[in-house]
Amino acid sequence: MVAAGAVAGLVLGMAPVRYIESLLYQVKATDLEVLALPSLAILAAALLAALPALLHAVRIDPANVLRAE
Numbered sequence: 001m002v003a004a005g006a007v008a009g010l011v012l013g014m015a016p017v018r019y020i021e022s023l024l025y026q027v028k029a030t031d032l033e034v035l036a037l038p039s040l041a042i043l044a045a046a047l048l049a050a051l052p053a054l055l056h057a058v059r060i061d062p063a064n065v066l067r068a069e
Contacts, residue, residue, distance in 0.1 A: 002046045
């Protein structure tokens, strides 16, 4: 889901390329750093947000959960 959002964001982010290039001095909107840094930051935030739920799921014994229900 996060990867699909990142791809959609990159595709939609490429639409206003000329406008972005006019705002930023000596930076091309298609530079790898310009595209990769925000994508990696969003991916890292998504993974960090999922970490507590992942740790909680790893600690739970499935047999106990099934017995409780």
